[in-house]
Amino acid sequence: MDELAYDLGIDPIELRLRNEPDRDPGTGAPFSTRRLRECFRVGSRTVGWDGRDPEPRSARDGDWLLGTGVAVASYHTQRAPAQALARLDADGTAIVQCATSDMGPGTYTSMTQVAADALGLPVPGVRFQLGDSTMPLSPPHGGSMTMASVGSAVQDTCDKLRRQAVRLAVEDPGSPLHGASADDVVVRNGRLHLRDDPGRGETYRQLLARADRPHLEARGGYAPGDEQERFSTHAYGAVFAQVAVDERLGLVRIRRVLGVVKGLGEVVIVGVAPAIANAVFHATGRRVRELPITADALL
Structure with a gap:
């Protein structure tokens, strides 16, 4: 050219x-x-x-x-099925797992960022674990598919975990968020609050302590559809x-x-x-x- x-x-x-x-x-x-x-x-x-x-x-x-x-x-662009496990502990931090690997391109970092964004936590509040075949399913680490596959699984899993915490709060009579619509609740820096009323809310730690829950846990995953058949x-x-x-x-x-x-x-x-x-x-x-x-x- x-x-x-x-x-x-x-x-x-x-x-x-x-x-x-x-x-x-x-x-x-x-x-x-x-x-x-x-x-x-x-x-x-x-x-x-x-x-x-x-x-x-x-x-x-x-x-x-x-x-x-x-x-x-x-x-x-390649994609493959992947799964992940996420756990939100009583201290307000999270652990996310997937049996992927990191040969140097930054899987640890990128997955931690995805999880932190989805959970509304600061990056230091999330620990991503990988490299163990007993962890949830992962595709091979290659072909530039890790971010699209594992990243999507981590996103789905952490979205489910965040929604689980929000649901627990809006259904709990003791929560400042009781009775609110789950769609109106956002999470930032580990604190759940109303989108239009930031003063009304509580932290993950307060929520789990009142509910006497040592942790919340969610599993999720990703599987490609027929996009690659319909699009270039x-x-x-x-x-x-x-x-x-x-x-x-x-x-x-x-x-x-x-x-x-x-x-x-x-x-x-x-x-x-x-x-x-x-x-x-x-x-x-x-x-x-x-x-x-x-x-x-x-x-």
């Missing part, structure tokens, strides 16, 4: 926008979501794309040739790279990479290499079609 844009004398982003499809060209299915135009708009504004001279070798910093490149990222589902984004290439030595230095990330996981690395290669071309006028981009290819 980048080479075609230069051959036609069209801005590389403009060429992509002109050819942006309304439906999946391969299947004809409608996209579940497709806001790539917005990704380009945000990214180009952030890196100052419109102020760049499109001519290769047109910008330098001393001995360094400067270039900016762009590429598109796309990654399939992809994570996507626009990746921008700014590089400096030593004119005499052929050394490439990455000064900046910006991804404007719909989805998380492997999609964030898709598009990085071509964006860098396109930036190298803009800096040097050399097209490199093999990785890694080594000095000998630029001398």
Whole structure:
């Protein structure tokens, strides 16, 4: 796409926008979501794309040739059934479990955030446990499916647990929330209160202590429907790279990479290499079609 844009004398982003499809060209299915135009708009504004001279070798910093490149990222989205268990203890903290794993992408953190948001607790008030096959079912940790699958199970489970606590409060004659509609109750920082009257409420700790309950517990889960049969589902984004290439030595230095990330996981690395290669071309006028981009290819 980048080479075609230069051959036609069209801005590389403009060429992509002109050819942006309304439906999946391969299947004809409608996209579940497709806001790539917005990704380009945000990214180009952030890196100052419109102020760049499109001519290769047109910008330098001393001995360094400067270039900016762009590429598109796309990654399939996978989902699988998952389950979770959540327990709200009498001290107002929660434990959430799922037999998923964390090889480094931050499952502990992301699931804790999802659970805390759903339960209306501060993040330090939630402990997420994983990595044990005796815990609720989880799909394999890969294919960027953990957030969509396990995250959805954690969301469902913690929503059920929060609703259970709200129901206990509105049905308890001793609660300040007695008689209120459950739909009017929200939870923030571990405190249940009326949406339109924040002064009327109580904490999880007060609720469980009065009810003499050591904890509340809920199980939930997620199972994908037929969305992937009815829609074309992809994570996507626009990746921008700014590089400096030593004119005499052929050394490439990455000064900046910006991804404007719909989805998380492997999609964030898709598009990085071509964006860098396109930036190298803009800096040097050399097209490199093999990785890694080594000095000998630029001398």
